[in-house]
Amino acid sequence: MQGAGSMEFWTFWAAMLGVLGFFRNILSKEYGNTFDSWLHRALTYFSPYAFVDIPEFEGAGGNEIYEFVQSYLSSSTASDAQHVNLCRPKNASQNTFSPAPLETVEDTFTGTKVWWKRSVYIRQSTGIQFSDVPNDEKRKYTLKIRKKDRDRLLEPYVQHVVDAAKSIKERSRDRLLYTNIKGSNYFRKKSWEAVPFKHPSTFDTLAMDPELKEDIKNDLLEFTQGKEFYQRAGKPWKRGYLLYGPPGTGKSSMIAAIANFLQYDIYDMELTEVTSNSELRQLLIQTTNRSVVVIEDIDCSADLAERAKARKESDKKNPETGLGRGRSDQDEGSRVTLSGLLNFTDGLWSCCGSERIIIFTTNHVEKLDKALLRAGRMDRHILMSWCEYPAFRTLAANNLGLEWHDLFPEIENAIAGKAISPADVSELLLKKKRNPTAALEGLLEVLGKAPLSEEKPVMKIDLDELQLTEAIAIDDDAADEPTSSADSSAVESRIEPSHANGEPKTDGGTEN
Numbered sequence: 001m002q003g004a005g006s007m008e009f010w011t012f013w014a015a016m017l018g019v020l021g022f023f024r025n026i027l028s029k030e031y032g033n034t035f036d037s038w039l040h041r042a043l044t045y046f047s048p049y050a051f052v053d054i055p056e057f058e059g060a061g062g063n064e065i066y067e068f069v070q071s072y073l074s075s076s077t078a079s080d081a082q083h084v085n086l087c088r089p090k091n092a093s094q095n096t097f098s099p100a101p102l103e104t105v106e107d108t109f110t111g112t113k114v115w116w117k118r119s120v121y122i123r124q125s126t127g128i129q130f131s132d133v134p135n136d137e138k139r140k141y142t143l144k145i146r147k148k149d150r151d152r153l154l155e156p157y158v159q160h161v162v163d164a165a166k167s168i169k170e171r172s173r174d175r176l177l178y179t180n181i182k183g184s185n186y187f188r189k190k191s192w193e194a195v196p197f198k199h200p201s202t203f204d205t206l207a208m209d210p211e212l213k214e215d216i217k218n219d220l221l222e223f224t225q226g227k228e229f230y231q232r233a234g235k236p237w238k239r240g241y242l243l244y245g246p247p248g249t250g251k252s253s254m255i256a257a258i259a260n261f262l263q264y265d266i267y268d269m270e271l272t273e274v275t276s277n278s279e280l281r282q283l284l285i286q287t288t289n290r291s292v293v294v295i296e297d298i299d300c301s302a303d304l305a306e307r308a309k310a311r312k313e314s315d316k317k318n319p320e321t322g323l324g325r326g327r328s329d330q331d332e333g334s335r336v337t338l339s340g341l342l343n344f345t346d347g348l349w350s351c352c353g354s355e356r357i358i359i360f361t362t363n364h365v366e367k368l369d370k371a372l373l374r375a376g377r378m379d380r381h382i383l384m385s386w387c388e389y390p391a392f393r394t395l396a397a398n399n400l401g402l403e404w405h406d407l408f409p410e411i412e413n414a415i416a417g418k419a420i421s422p423a424d425v426s427e428l429l430l431k432k433k434r435n436p437t438a439a440l441e442g443l444l445e446v447l448g449k450a451p452l453s454e455e456k457p458v459m460k461i462d463l464d465e466l467q468l469t470e471a472i473a474i475d476d477d478a479a480d481e482p483t484s485s486a487d488s489s490a491v492e493s494r495i496e497p498s499h500a501n502g503e504p505k506t507d508g509g510t511e512n
């Protein structure tokens with residue numbers, strides 16, 4: 001019975017469609033496109049759905065919303081469609097998906113369903129061609145939404161699509177490593193040069209104390225999700241890390257891991273190329289949000305040590321004014337000063353932009369000026385130390401693919417308390433990576449001769465001592481201001497090229 005009813009139903013509709021097709025043919029001949037457009041309007045009027053077209057080109061220019069929809073649908077929603085187009089734009093490192101023409105993609109927003117369709121249609125163009133797309137080929141996305149949901153949903157849904165597309169774009173784009181161009185100034189628009197950032201270091205490959213690693217990851221996540229907290233607390237949305245420790249303990253690797261973890265660009269500031277506080281400020285203004293600003297080996301690129309000593313020396317040179325900085329007044333302001341650097345880290349200028357991590361690294365924390373270290377200046381002081389057993393396990397897995405070996409217990413005993421850097425351990429293992437047992441035996445031999453970490457101690461930052469230096473903390477916002485007192489002359493300890501403090505930069509390997 002039901003089968004017969006269903007047959008009747010379909011027969012009726014087939015007949016209706018036939019009749020409609022017949023009239024359409026006749027009327028189209030008589031009235032041309034007018035009939036089609038009338039039919040389309042009538043069908044749309046009676047349909048429970050509203051349709052929103054998003055053409056690729058509108059007028060002379062491209063349509064930004066079309067691009068957002070394209071990116072949005074290139075995410076998992078589109079790959080769920082049965083029929084997708086797979087593309088990889090030139091020079092990009094990721095594939096993108098888009099629904100094939102006429103394929104319907106369903107999406108759900110706040111529990112309500114909407115549908116997307118992409119269509120490519122031919123339209124004869126009479127005007128000038130503004131794009132690479134052939135003149136007569138037009139593309140559009142059509143959003144189908146229930147009429148009853150339209151007013152309530154359309155605006156917020158489109159906003160959701162735009163936000164999601166922006167974040168997809170951000171995540172999928174290749175990240176950049178910037179370095180400052182020598183002598184940038186107000187007249188030069190570009191102060192940074194960029195290359196693609198492809199460093200393979202991640203928190204998984206980083207050999208260090210697992211608890212500290214987890215702690216740093218959580219700290220970073222909390223930071224990225226902390227927009228409201230920073231706003232509520234009236235603090236700029238930025239975080240400062242000081243990474244310190246002997247050479248080859250993973251400070252630079254940690255910076256790369258942080259950038260990879262957060263998907264941020266890196267601005268690697270070569271401070272010796274910066275000639276004044278105003279240039280430093282200019283560089284800062286030109287950094288983008290969601291970035292890591294790095295000053296490596298700050299003890300080498302800046303003579304920030306022992307302000308008191310600098311003051312005494314300068315006073316000796318110019319006892320009458322107490323200003324003797326070994327330079328003429330004309331020279332004043334042509335160099336980066338400590339106060340300029342402090343202003344960069346947490347003065348008023350540090351708040352331009354947001355979601356920024358500032359990282360300083362040093363091998364000699366004991367040489368840094370206390371003002372740079374005092375509580376609150378850098379949010380975290382992270383000691384990257386000698387290679388201990390858990391770090392060794394990570395290196396063995398990274399370099400030899402070993403999760404376990406019978407020599408591990410012996411290595412655990414031998415490595416305890418030894419001053420050997422992860423870089424050295426890594427190199428030793430890599431040398432014999434084809435023969436893991438030989439690599440581990442070689443390491444054991446070296447560990448037998450390695451000095452004890454007590455003999456080569458890593459200076460830990462003494463927070464109690466730093467509290468005392470609060471008393472001599474400088475007024476950040478006074479940076480760059482001409483100073484006249486003997487005391488302030490000390491604050492302006494100069495930042496000179498690395499050779500200025502008489503110590504060449506150590507590079508890789510352990511110190512001897």
Ligand SMILES: Nc1ncnc2c1ncn2[C@@H]1O[C@H](COP(=O)(O)OP(=O)(O)OP(=O)(O)O)[C@@H](O)[C@H]1O
Nearest residue numbers: 205206207247248249250251252253422423507508
């Ligand atoms: N903690 C670590 N985890 C994994 N690999 C490390 C680690 N430390 C060092 N290495 C290896 O040693 C190499 C040098 O490390 P890195 O440049 O990060 O050290 P650094 O602390 O920045 O040294 P420097 O103080 O000389 O700049 C890296 O390429 C990496 O392969």
Ligand SMILES: [Mg+2]
Nearest residue numbers: 251252253296
């Ligand atoms: Mg380094």
